Amino acid sequence: MCDRGFEDISGGENRMAKKITPRSKDYSRWYTEVIQRAELADYAPVKGCMVVRPYGYALWENIKEGLDRRFKATGHVNAYFPLFIPMSFLQKEAEHVEGFSPELAVVTHGGGKELEEPLVVRPTSETIIGHMYAQWVQSYRDLPILINQWANVVRWEMRTRLFLRTTEFLWQEGHTVHATYEEAQEETLRMLNVYADFAENDAAIPVIKGRKSESEKFAGADMSYTIEAMMGDRRALQAGTSHNLGQNFAKAFDIKYLDQNNELQYCWTTSWGVSWRILGAVIMVHGDDQGLILPPKLAPYQVVIVPIWRGEEERSQVLEAAVQVQAALEGVRVKLDDRDEYSPGWKFNEWELRGVPLRIEIGPRDVAQEQVVLARRDVAGPEGKSAVAMSELAQRVPQLLDTIQADLLARARKFQRDNTYEPTTYEELKEAVGKGFALAYWCGDAQCEAKVKDETKATIRCIPLDQGGIGPGHCVVCGKEASERAVFARAY
RNA sequence: CGGGGCGUGGCUCAGGCCGGUUAGAGCGCGCGGUUUGGGACCGCGAGGUCGGCGGUUCAAGUCCGCCCGCCCCGACCA
Incomplete structure (x- = not known):
């Protein structure tokens, strides 16, 4: 896992500086560079497609594990359905086909012959x-x-954009069937809560749970719910969705059951999904100008040990201590970077770029004093460093990882709060969406929604489920009575 | 699909306007040695159909035409 030699692609006068483009200078460039230099992913030869490299895939596996565990705990089981879908299937649900047809990849030939019916490469599997x-x-x-x-x-x-919007992407899609509307609705919200729980507790990303407006909801759903998060550039990202599909797909596909009274009823279905896009959110919510900052629960390596030595004698002493430290940290994902061809300083920068939450430095002085130096990724400079006795590491490191996890969430939460405004006039709304989230009354009229989108490029991200206990007010656009507030923001 | 930019060793680029020896640099890479507490250094070395096709010319990385690809900005979306 060493650097493959990505140079500063901003080129020009500071071509020697091995720095990433600062976020303040060009956020999207920073994003792309961090992903490539941290070796999370790379561009594939096919437009819009990407290769997830081992370090990025390890991150994705941890995300999968965190979600899958929660799905199982709420009674779900995994299965697998085919990649190819007969074109006619898509056409059975009117709204669904209308929503997806512009972005379908269609297979027309197989085995050297034209197919009788084209096969759609699944855009989703309802x-x-x-x-x-x-x-x-x-x-x-x-x-x-x-x-x-x-x-x-x-x-x-x-x-397309790495992780956020790629032609092909990895995700999970849950599909459930229920006897009643109430059960389906309960399931829809249960999974929304599962997503929010994962986002906040594992990814350390604070989210706003809410309803989608009619124009933003899933093609074919009665109601879509979302978790929305604020990225480091104050734009919004939909990090997961859960849909109550009503009886739309049940009627289109004839999903029926005989109830206790021997009467035939249409079923009620739901679907819910989270994609690797949430990995993009992890990058954008926590990262800084040094690179990634990964929450400990998702980090492929939670701790990296960087040994420091001069000469053969020190080398063997330090390495021996490093191996002991690694062994003492049972249950923690530890990487011992004993590469000889890079200096300690080089490794510091490298592992900071790659977002490892905690670094352990061990040099001859530490060995003599039976201690190590811990350096937190989320706290820059000397403030993030502390000397800890080797005998205390097994206890201190897990504690510190928990602290880092909690601090990342708290910091992201504060950032979101500090950049959320509550405009009451249209002028204030326009200003607010230029610098963050705007929480404002909306009358529910699609025309008001469209006007905001046309004039500010901001969309209604969601109508929060938690309205904060406030009463009715007046629509920020038209001034008519409004019972709820919506989150307006520029989004990815 | 509309507007803008760009294709030259693995990466970032110079050379192009004004055609002319063996096409350069930094980084990276390989070997040897010295180094190692915040991106070390020296020596030697490997590596290029200059995006593709065609044209002009004694001569094309350089001029002309067409094509292909990529990136950025706007209309769709997890």
């Missing part, structure tokens, strides 16, 4: 899963069905 569910569900005794799948999907996007 249709093919609905088709199967229709065959599996007969009676109320078959319900609920609580299935999740980990899969790749393809959406032909016009503009």
